[in-house]
Amino acid sequence: MREDIMNKLVLALGAVLVSAGFAAADPLEGQWRTAKDDNGNSGLIDVAPCGNALCGTLIRSYNSAGQQIQSEHTGRRIISATTPSGGGKYRGKVFSPDRGKTYNSKLQLNGNTLKVSGCVFGICRDGGTWQRVN
Numbered sequence: 509m510r511e512d513i514m515n516k517l518v519l520a521l522g523a524v525l526v527s528a529g530f531a532a533a534d535p536l537e538g539q540w541r542t543a544k545d546d547n548g549n550s551g552l553i554d555v556a557p558c559g560n561a562l563c564g565t566l567i568r569s570y571n572s573a574g575q576q577i578q579s580e581h582t583g584r585r586i587i588s589a590t591t592p593s594g595g596g597k598y599r600g601k602v603f604s605p606d607r608g609k610t611y612n613s614k615l616q617l618n619g620n621t622l623k624v625s626g627c628v629f630g631i632c633r634d635g636g637t638w639q640r641v642n
Contacts, residue, residue: 536562536590536598536617543624543636545606548572551579552641553586561600562590581605590615602626602635611635 540553552568564587569579590600590613602613602624611626611633624635 534562534592535596536592536615536622539567539641540564540622540638541641542586542638544572545604547606549577549579549606550574551581551586551605553638555587558588560591561588562598563588564590566605579605587613587615604633604635607633 534557537555537557540555542551542553544550549572550570551566552570553564554567555562555564557563563585566579566581566584566586569577569582571577584603584605586603586605588601588603588610590598593599596617598613598615598617600613600615601610602615603610604626609628611628613624613626613635616623620640622638622640624638626633626635
C-alpha cells in the first residue's frame with residue numbers, strides 16, 4: 509500500500525513538471541514570416557526548442573507576389589544556436605538562403621515583430637523585420 513502511494517506521488521510530480529515545461533515556452537517560439545530577401549522572396553519559419561537553444565526551420569517559401577513556391581531550402585534550419593540574452597534580445601546564427609551565408613545573429617523581439625540582423629567576417633546585414641504568423 510505504501511508503495512502504491514509513493515508511485516502516485518511520483519506520477520503526480522512528473523505531471524506537474526511536464527505541465528510547467530509547457531507553460532514556460534519561450535516567446536520566440538512559433539511561426540514567423542520573414543522580410544523579403546534580395547530576390548524579393550520570403551519564407552515561413554517555424555521556431556522551436558532544439559537542445560538548450562532555439563532553432564527555426566523554413567517550412568514554406570513565397571515569391572515577391574506572395575505566392576507559395578518551391579525552394580531547395582525547405583526543411584533547412586534558418587535559425588540555429590539561438591538563446592535569449594534579456595530584454596527581448598537573442599543571439600545565435602541565421603542562415604540567409606539568398607546569399608548562402610550563415611551570420612552571427614542579433615534578434616530583437618517586440619510583441620509580434622522580430623528585428624533580424626547579423627554579421628559574418630565583419631560584413632553585417634539587416635535582415636529586416638519578421639512578422640509573427642502564430
